Amino acid sequence: MSFKNLGLCDQLLRAVKEQGYDEPTPIQKEAIPVILNKRDILAGAQTGTGKTAGFTLPMLELLHKHKPEKGKHHVRALILTPTRELASQVQESVELYGKFLPFKSCVIFGGVKINPQITALKKGMDIVVATPGRLLDHISQRTIDLSKVDFLILDEADRMLDMGFINDIKKVLAVLPKQKQTLLFSATFSNEIKKLTDSLLNSPVLIEVARRNQSSEQIKQVIHPVDKERKRELLTKLINDGNWQQVLVFTRTKHGANRLSGQLDKDGITSAAIHGNKSQNARTKALADFKAGKIRVLVATDIAARGIDIDQLPHVVNYELPNVPEDYVHRIGRTGRAGNNGEAMSLVCVDENEFLANIEKLIKKDIHKFIVKGFAPDPSIKAEPISMGGGGRGRGGNSRNRNNNNKPRNGGNRSNNSSRGRR
Ligand code: AMP
Secondary structure, eight states, X not given: OOSGGGTXXXXXXXXXXXXTOOSOOHHXXXXXXHHXXXXXXXXXXXXXXXXXXXXXXXXXXXXXXXXXXXXXXXXXXXXXXXXXXXXXXXXXXXXXXXXXXOOOEEEEOSSSOSHHHHHHXXXXXXXXEEOHHHHXXXXXXXXXXXXXXXXXXXSSHHHHHHTTOHHHHHHHHHTSOXXXXXXXXXXXXOHHHHHHHHHHOSSOEEEEOOOHHHHOSSEEEEEEEOOGXXXXXXXXXXXXXXXXXXXXXXXXXXXXXXXXXXXXXXXXXXXXXXXXXXXXXXXXXXXXXXXXXXXXXXXXXXXXXXXXXXTTOOEEEESSOOSSHHHHHHHHTTSSOTTOOEEEEEEEOGGGHHHHHHHHHHHTSOOXXXXXXXXXXXXXXXXXXXXXXXXXXXXXXXXXXXXXXXXXXXXXXXOSGGGTTXX
8 A cells, every 4th residue: 555545645755755665564555545434533652653654744745725815824723742752753743744735743841941942832823843841831721722623633642651751731722622633642551541541532533553652673681680780780791892883772660760871971872861850852952963973872761752753763772670560672672674674672680580581571572682701690699679769750650650550650740831741
């Protein structure tokens, strides 16, 4: 099946062609015709499947078909995402695929000045991509009019709930027109997601594409057992021996990300850390430098890395295993994308064996274990409880974690606006 058969206008086909896409991905094949049929959808698809084009292309097609009066721009499509990075990337896609159409779009998130956003909104926008916290600020200041929204898209809805956005989302929903088309994307379907979809979606069509963790043969996964104290030494060796030029490394905590990045720099390996305590500018710069090949290693916490789209990322390293097993799947999904092979390795110390067992249970397979010569773990070292040290998920805590793990985690309660948009 080609993009042509999907019923998209010439302007969109031209934009797709410019991107070099030969044929639609599975989620695009399934979702585009259903969305063009004006149905609500509930889609199980992760980053890396081509889901962004899967909702952006038909959204643009429908906006194009039902044009408003010439020269008038009202917000007709609202896309909500959990993180700033994802919001920026989605808006970039909207601009990219819509470059031959006359629509205006902007991105709205916290952590940056609100005034430029107000100025942009005043000019009139057709499509707004936003994180919920800052959007609510605009709603309460009446600097955005959402009364003409035809399309609501919730991207990574499970993450938004994990991050404690449910009340914000409900407040946003309350100001939207009842009559609209809603598309909800989520990598997982918890009871909370089901509750949200029951109240939000109108006889949705269910679309599920294979989860990357269970299907992707393109990601080679390996565990390197190693003592905690020797992880950094091993990581440096792996990077140097393999002459890796672009590695995404995950730590569990912001502090751990900073410390590791500093240590790698000392070892002569250029790196930067991204996490929720870094300013938006610092995060954008780190990501741009990483993409441009100016730094070899990007050290990230789970939340900061969510939604990052880096094509052909060859290496992902779990310096520390995540305590939420689903995060492992999200992490390794950064590699082996869109037809490229990738390698995901995890440096696992004795303290993390329980995390590993939970991950293997989730992905329903044993991951190959390989001890790097000279790094065999000392059998006399006994497992110790893991301190989560404030984690990478500052806002709202994580219900899955509370349910599934008995290890403490400083999720913290969201108490005021100052915590808004910090990731
Ligand atoms: P997403 O899941 O939306 O984050 O997309 C992941 C990556 O797939 C992005 O880099 C897109 O540019 C790319 N992509 C999306 N659709 C296609 C397609 N039909 N063929 C090839 N690559 C695609």
